[in-house]
Amino acid sequence: MSKASILVVDDEQEIREGLELLLGSEGYRVFQAENAQQGLAALDREPVDLLLLDVALPDRNGLDLLREIRSKDPALPVILITAYGSIDMARQAFKAGALDYITKPWSNDELLAQVAQAVEGRRLREENLLLKRALKQRYNFPNIIGKSEQMQRVLDLVMQVAPSRSTVLITGESGTGKELIAKAIHAASPRAEKPFIAVNTGSMPVDLLESQLFGHVKGAFTSAVSSKKGLFEVADQGTIFFDEISTISHETQAKLLRVIQEREFMRLGGTETIRVDVRILAASNVDLAALVRQGRFREDLFHRLNVISLQLPPLRDRKEDIPLLVQHFIERYCAENNKPLRRFTAQAMRVLMDYDWPGNVRELENAVERAVVLSTSEWLDPDLLPENVRSKEIVKGVRLQLSEFLPPLPGEPGARRAADNPTPSLFEIMEEIERRVITDMLERTNWNQTEAAERFQIPLSTLNQKIKRLGIEVRRRNPPRTASSDEAEEEPAGRAASG
Numbered sequence: 001m002s003k004a005s006i007l008v009v010d011d012e013q014e015i016r017e018g019l020e021l022l023l024g025s026e027g028y029r030v031f032q033a034e035n036a037q038q039g040l041a042a043l044d045r046e047p048v049d050l051l052l053l054d055v056a057l058p059d060r061n062g063l064d065l066l067r068e069i070r071s072k073d074p075a076l077p078v079i080l081i082t083a084y085g086s087i088d089m090a091r092q093a094f095k096a097g098a099l100d101y102i103t104k105p106w107s108n109d110e111l112l113a114q115v116a117q118a119v120e121g122r123r124l125r126e127e128n129l130l131l132k133r134a135l136k137q138r139y140n141f142p143n144i145i146g147k148s149e150q151m152q153r154v155l156d157l158v159m160q161v162a163p164s165r166s167t168v169l170i171t172g173e174s175g176t177g178k179e180l181i182a183k184a185i186h187a188a189s190p191r192a193e194k195p196f197i198a199v200n201t202g203s204m205p206v207d208l209l210e211s212q213l214f215g216h217v218k219g220a221f222t223s224a225v226s227s228k229k230g231l232f233e234v235a236d237q238g239t240i241f242f243d244e245i246s247t248i249s250h251e252t253q254a255k256l257l258r259v260i261q262e263r264e265f266m267r268l269g270g271t272e273t274i275r276v277d278v279r280i281l282a283a284s285n286v287d288l289a290a291l292v293r294q295g296r297f298r299e300d301l302f303h304r305l306n307v308i309s310l311q312l313p314p315l316r317d318r319k320e321d322i323p324l325l326v327q328h329f330i331e332r333y334c335a336e337n338n339k340p341l342r343r344f345t346a347q348a349m350r351v352l353m354d355y356d357w358p359g360n361v362r363e364l365e366n367a368v369e370r371a372v373v374l375s376t377s378e379w380l381d382p383d384l385l386p387e388n389v390r391s392k393e394i395v396k397g398v399r400l401q402l403s404e405f406l407p408p409l410p411g412e413p414g415a416r417r418a419a420d421n422p423t424p425s426l427f428e429i430m431e432e433i434e435r436r437v438i439t440d441m442l443e444r445t446n447w448n449q450t451e452a453a454e455r456f457q458i459p460l461s462t463l464n465q466k467i468k469r470l471g472i473e474v475r476r477r478n479p480p481r482t483a484s485s486d487e488a489e490e491e492p493a494g495r496a497a498s499g
């Protein structure tokens with residue numbers, strides 16, 4: 001992958017050259033311009049991935065220039081270089097469309113991190129665009145995101161089954177995209193122009209469901225004051241999608257089987273046989289085969305539905321799709337809420353990648369929507385994610401609450417008397433962080449120091465020294481599972497004592 005290119009616009013030569021050196025050493029291609037005019041010319045000449053722009057240029061107000069550049073290329077990420085760094089400046093910068101700003105003098109590490117994030121964000125947006133274009137060309141599914149092998153297999157299968165009339169059973173945990181896939185099958189089928197009707201069988205009483213599906217004649221039941229077409233008639237030549245098929249009653253299952261086999265049915269209370277040509281798709285997030293074994297689902301219907309089965313993988317098994325899905329949902333919800341494009345900080349992205357997503361894509365979508373709606377600035381940080389999504393990270397100890405280490409300074413909110421409030425030295429703070437991270441790792445490796453050292457990628461002797469220096473109390477490892485230690489296993493005194 002070729003490294004990104006960056007244009008630096010700043011009137012101070014020292015700054016331009018410093019940045020070129022720093023960024024060049026990280027492999028970026030760097031271009032320089034010393035004023036607005038040169039900057040604009042450079043942008044016309046060469047597309048770049050990121051712009052570092054001084055706000056105080058000799059020939060033009062930087063914010064003004066930023067607005068012009070953004071109107072030409074709204075997707076170009078811009079980081080402003082400012083000497084003032086006031087809140088007001090930041091607000092103006094974001095308003096004018098800057099992704100971020102840095103204040104002179106800056107820390108190189110921080111600057112590199114900001115640059116890397118900006119470039120990564122742009123790369124993701126581009127990858128997403130390309131992916132969408134490819135998916136659209138190949139399958140015409142602009143709304144289905146997934147580059148993982150599992151999803152590509154699903155989409156290939158969708159294309160294979162779409163042209164036929166076969167029944168397809170789509171299985172997968174809640175929120176994996178079963179309805180989305182059902183719609184895609186319909187959209188890619190010769191029935192695309194005909195109705196797609198999703199039936200949520202949920203907790204509907206049998207009579208109501210059947211009258212909805214098959215219609216009724218006048219007088220079929222007390223409230224049937226006129227005849228009514230059922231969904232099977234409405235969907236004629238199209239597709240009916242049964243969401244959560246496992247919930248339908250035995251009685252309805254029998255009628256459904258008949259429609260699938262004979263392609264005909266009668267309205268409730270009717271005598272006339274109605275023939276329809278409807279393709280049936282069904283979804284389930286429970287194991288239908290197991291229900292069949294328990295006698296709770298008709299075996300013959302199961303086999304009829306399961307002519308082709310399409311399994312949607314849980315999101316945790318295809319984590320490489322997460323960044324693309326996140327980008328997709330950010331774009332959707334920023335547009336929907338009229339907000340400029342947001343981005344997750346690297347830390348927040350790590351939280352999203354680490355979480356297991358039991359509610360799958362829907363849960364991820366909701367988390368992104370929530371973060372976008374609650375956000376007040378360009379950056380989405382872990383605080384904007386739901387507590388349960390963050391909790392894993394908190395448990396892992398990766399996320400350290402800075403306020404724990406840095407009590408408020410005198411005069412800041414929450415500060416008590418200065419004397420009660422000594423700030424620990426940086427050395428003490430770093431030691432405490434190191435102590436916690438090492439303790440956490442040791443706990444997770446069951447106090448296996450060799451494994452912990454390997455995971456930290458440091459020599460065992462270094463870990464030993466640190467443990468001693470930091471005064472970490474080494475706990476006994478649990479005895480291995482052997483016949484002779486079975487008793488010890490049953491009574492894990494060591495663990496219980498350590499809490």
Ligand SMILES: Nc1ncnc2c1ncn2[C@@H]1O[C@H](COP(=O)(O)OP(=O)(O)OP(=O)(O)O)[C@@H](O)[C@H]1O
Nearest residue numbers: 143144145173174175176177178179180285361362
């Ligand atoms: N691969 C994907 N790309 C983009 N959006 C997706 C993808 N998969 C799911 N979604 C989105 O996630 C949400 C949930 O999808 P959908 O309703 O199809 O899931 P489901 O499997 O039917 O869930 P449930 O079992 O809870 O009914 C929808 O908003 C859908 O658009």
Ligand SMILES: [Mg+2]
Nearest residue numbers: 178179243283
């Ligand atoms: Mg669904």
